[in-house]
Amino acid sequence: VRVTRPQKRATVRSVCVDANPSHRPCVRDAVVPIPGPGQVLLAVEAASVEGGDVLEASRARVATILGYQCAGRVVACGAEVDEAALLGRDVVALVSGGAHAEYVAAPAASIWLRPAALPPEIATCVPIVHATAALLVERLDALDAREILVTGASGAVGAALLERDRARRRYACATRGGERVAWLRSHGADDVVAYDELASRRFDAVVDLAGGPYAEQGLRALSYRGTLFLVGNAAQRTTQLATSAVMHENRRVEGFHLRYALRHEYARVHALIVELLEAAAGERLRIEIDRRYPLPHAAEAYARAASTERRGRVVLSPISG
Ligand SMILES: NC(=O)c1ccc[n+]([C@@H]2O[C@H](COP(=O)([O-])OP(=O)(O)OC[C@H]3O[C@@H](n4cnc5c(N)ncnc54)[C@H](OP(=O)(O)O)[C@@H]3O)[C@@H](O)[C@H]2O)c1
Numbered sequence: 001v002r003v004t005r006p007q008k009r010a011t012v013r014s015v016c017v018d019a020n021p022s023h024r025p026c027v028r029d030a031v032v033p034i035p036g037p038g039q040v041l042l043a044v045e046a047a048s049v050e051g052g053d054v055l056e057a058s059r060a061r062v063a064t065i066l067g068y069q070c071a072g073r074v075v076a077c078g079a080e081v082d083e084a085a086l087l088g089r090d091v092v093a094l095v096s097g098g099a100h101a102e103y104v105a106a107p108a109a110s111i112w113l114r115p116a117a118l119p120p121e122i123a124t125c126v127p128i129v130h131a132t133a134a135l136l137v138e139r140l141d142a143l144d145a146r147e148i149l150v151t152g153a154s155g156a157v158g159a160a161l162l163e164r165d166r167a168r169r170r171y172a173c174a175t176r177g178g179e180r181v182a183w184l185r186s187h188g189a190d191d192v193v194a195y196d197e198l199a200s201r202r203f204d205a206v207v208d209l210a211g212g213p214y215a216e217q218g219l220r221a222l223s224y225r226g227t228l229f230l231v232g233n234a235a236q237r238t239t240q241l242a243t244s245a246v247m248h249e250n251r252r253v254e255g256f257h258l259r260y261a262l263r264h265e266y267a268r269v270h271a272l273i274v275e276l277l278e279a280a281a282g283e284r285l286r287i288e289i290d291r292r293y294p295l296p297h298a299a300e301a302y303a304r305a306a307s308t309e310r311r312g313r314v315v316l317s318p319i320s321g
Contacts, residue, residue, distance in 0.1 A: 001076070011120055016101035017067065017298040019060035025302045027295065030065060033098070033105040040086055040108050042072035045315035046120035047099045049305040050128055051209070051234055056097070058117040058236050067099030069128050071120035081108045088249055090114040092277065094262070100298060102319055110262065112273050115281035121317040122280055125156075125287045130276045131269065132258050133160035136207055136229060139254070143227055145171060145204035151218050152209035153189070154180040156313060161207065162188055163286060172203065178308055205229065212237030219245050228253045242249045242257070257279035288312030295319045
């Protein structure tokens, strides 16, 4: 389906993945969005299922179209967009939702040209995970933190952190266990820890991807003036931190969200993602795909993304298969 004029509402329908009361993503029809001012319309070719998507599916309002990231082609432009520069271009996009669909409207400010050598199903895996890892490494550098604990370390962000930074500092990878232990070791983790071992350990910084009770455990495992980075909530549980545990050992707690980094440090973070896409195209960045699913099999894709058997990334591709 080609949609070239955003002014007219397209009568074609598009398939999307939305949230529903059972929290099992459903595939439904949706009207093709019209790109507003500053937006482009993408025909989606591939879309990664992110840790954030799994989390969002568990809590989103009914009928919310899921998906934070995709690769696709610009098929229409809204007002205030440089149509000559973008129409027909292959891009990667970050959106606040709606990427798990045949079409999505994306802000022109959060799209990146996809290098020709980079297949869409790899490109879609790059921005969120690898920019998050790179920006966290910058913060660890600034603090001169040497001993790091990562909770939920066997996921995409944990693997990206390890790949990027394990030669420069020591990472302890916390996991709930099982086969993930061997997977973490095969990806270079030499210190894999169970959560119940943390009481006797101390770290300069904790990167908390698991959230809930694991964040509190991480906080208590910080040494003097250590920093807890609150990044994720893979456990899908409320995170409550005791202020006394922050005061003890003069600890600090710092939040991280890529969306805010992009909003407040736009030029720098945008350029970082360009670099990361080029690194992936040049195979200097390793992206491991676990499985690909066509969009109509999105429920299976989400289940796989949340399963402990997953090794690497889950991608919806081809979207219209
Ligand atoms: N703030 C940001 O900008 C930002 C950016 C990227 C991601 N995130 C967030 O960071 C988190 C991790 O992202 P990701 O892409 O790495 O996710 P992922 O690939 O799904 O991995 C999450 C890991 O968390 C652990 N986990 C899963 N369910 C759990 C549970 N119920 N209890 C405890 N641990 C559990 C698993 O490790 P084990 O099975 O080994 O325990 C899993 O490998 C997500 O919450 C995501 O939303 C935030």
